[in-house]
Amino acid sequence: MNGPLKRAALACLLMFGLLMINVNYLQAVRAEDLRADSRNTRNFYARYEIERGRITAGDKVLAESVDTGDNKFRFQRRYPQGKIYAPVTGFFAPESERGMEEAENRLLNGTSADLLIRRSIDLFTAKRSKGANVDLTIDPKAQEAAYRALGASGKKGALVAIEPKTGAILAMVSIPSYDPNLLSKPNKQEVNKAYNKIDKDDDKPLVNRAIRRTYPPGSTFKVVTMAAYLESDDTLGPQSEVDAPQVLDLPNTSADLPNYGGAACGSGRVTLSFALERSCNTPFGKIAMQLGYDALHDQAEKFGIGGDELEIPLTVSGSDFGPREDAAALAQASIGQRSNQMTPLQMAMIAAGIANNGVVMKPYLVNKIADAEGGEIDGADPTELSTAMSEDSARKLQEMMVNVVANGTAQAAQIPGVSVAGKTGTAETARGQAPHAWFISFAPADDPKIALALIVESGSAGDDASGGHTAAPIAKSVMEAVLNK
């Protein structure tokens, strides 16, 4: 009987061999597919098994993973001042993430190749691998001041503050905001419900207005027109005179370009500085028609408008000067009332570029990324985006913008002992509707520490909203926070 027994033994070995081959096939060859299958809820659980890195702004923690000791969802995401920082941090939902959580996801969850060495060390020292910590350039004082000032009395809008010399983003506020804690719970149904509720809100709290929405820039765009004009001729200066009729006749159209409220602009012949201070429309329309589309479009491009999509590392929507049309359209575009569409960040970059003597720095949010033990993986490296104008022209424009705050439409932004520069904007949206109130500014003018742009959306601050009355005081409080005044 031994012969068949040996063959039976062989058959048994064969069966075990088949099982072993199949197990190898499953766990080595197909493992990746099986892991990635959307029906594999382990991915969902796995999200909560990693101690995700923190998102900080200096000493302030904006997002952190808390060890709840929970069996299934051990590390859960908390946003201590969620609403204020939500446009920057985003959130960590059961199946996806947004904002900084998305942009730096692989570093935060520790899977990035940059963390390979750290992970290897953890493997040998039997430590639980943690994600890297992301430190932001945000200045909590500025962010919170901006959130308070802009969010007061039901206003909607956005504010971006930049350090002009580096491009570091000091504040990025979008209002209304949402509580990321509600969207970061480890419960799909609950989060979906909360998300749908927030998403259905007509005010769109989930949209980061500072970088993902564009608005007509209104009169704040006059600084771009002015920059183009100054660049076109070295001899021009703040005291150079231009025509400033009460109404500018636009060629080939029945429409005219009046000044704001139909008012007269000085005596009809004014200095450039005066035109900017009072925000007259007619001189800029005239200048634009004189310079032509290309000069204005090129100047806009030099400030970053219409260029490559920025990653800060959040994706920024493109801003646009508008297509080539007739001279009438160009005159309207020169005062930001045609098809120009700007993100608040773009307007902040323009202010920062002027403040930085014409050099526009690439804006960025991440100051430093360090692994859990504090070893630096990546640090900010300020880079120039473009040179928008010569230093000489920039200084002239700075002077004019200081005058705007000192004598012109933006006197509400004055800070005692600091030379503040700025430009207001009151952008009409549609006939009969309240305008958007804009303000761009920087300070101190001689050694700029902060440049910012802010918009208070149409309708949220009354029908008579204007850049000077509505927006400028908000900018003032943010600048004071940064300058410790």
Add this chain to the structure above:
Amino acid sequence: MSTPSVEPVPLPAKRRVAQLAMLAFAVVIVMGAYANVGLAIDKQVPAGMLTYGLGLGGFMLAAYLVLAKFAPWADPLILPLVTLINGLGLVVIYRLESAGMPGASATNQLVWTGVGVVLFTVTLVVLRDHRALQRLTYTAGAIGLALLVSPLVPFLGKEINGARIWIGVGGATLQPAEFAKLSLVVFFAGYLVAKRDVLALAGRRLLFIDLPRARDLGPVLITWGFSLGVLVLQKDLGSSLLIFGTFIAMLYIATQRTSWVLIGILLFVGGATLAGLVFGHVQDRFTVYLNPEDPALYDKIGGSFQLLQGLFGMGQGGMLGTGLGQGHPELIPLAFSDFIFAATGEELGLTGLMALLMVYALLVERGLRTSIAARDPFSKLLAGGLSFILAWQVFIIVGGVTNLIPLTGLVTPFMSQGGSALLANWILIALLVRISDTARRPPPQAIQDEGMTQVFQR
């Protein structure tokens, strides 16, 4: 007159110390695994670890002592291998219980392990010579059939999870098929040994196959058909495949005729096709086997959800596994019973599963080695049948869980939670140990020089 020089007959080693050391090693591995689960889940060595460790260690020491006394020549590897598998099963069940999986109970399983060891020792103590079983051939067959039918008896039988394979005894439920398989193997062994010559030799040759005579085949065929019929009625596909395969294998070992295997395969294909046509659930299993990832099947009740969850778990485990206590095997339905292999694969990974399969393979090969070493046909066939049924059972359930073959429900021997299977398998091991003891026991030595007289052992 010079006495002829007596060469001392080399005795096969008992290797009791090696066995004890390996047993201790197995218990240590299991205790380490317990600690691992606790450390991963609560960051501390679980409070019950000592209870479990000492419990398992104590049971195994008792089993070892009984074995050393009543079967001293038995194969030294069998008990440590079983201890390792049984202990690992306890750890995985403990782990699933810690995750709050309803139904998983490590304490119950430990108690059953204890009862299993008791049955193991009782079998060894009572059954001093397993050849006595040969005299009980037909009794064993009758008991086997009675056990198989019992779940169909009204009031006694219970239907759980769509299969009527349970009987209620007092408050507990038993799965009589697990014990029936032992009885049937004894019956097959006894019957085939008695009839193997006629089965092998008498008959007609049809084409190239030697067909046996109907009257020789009759009783076997009836037993087989009856058991299959009962099992199909109970929707217990796993057990019917198990008993059918074992029967064919034993027939082949007894008669050495390949034709039996061919007939068996033909019968199987025919039976499977018929079952597929008649029973919806058989066909479902087959479609699931072919397309486990089909979303429609995934969502269907009785579809591929469970199978795919098991595969996901193993995929997640990958090469090294998530580590005990760090995966989510509780997501796999029935992870503590039918799918314990997949649950193990998730946390111990490919490495752990290969080791586990190797331990099973070693156990089976030790059994078959016992069979080859056995000196009489009945012992050979019984040991061969018991070893094969173990291997075959692992193949059916593990193959089913890993989608190598269509899934049919069976327990993973010594691992799955469930008293009946554990008890039956411990008895199976006791039988193997008993046969191995007899096979390895050296022939009686001459007390004095008896000249040319030769001593034979039957």
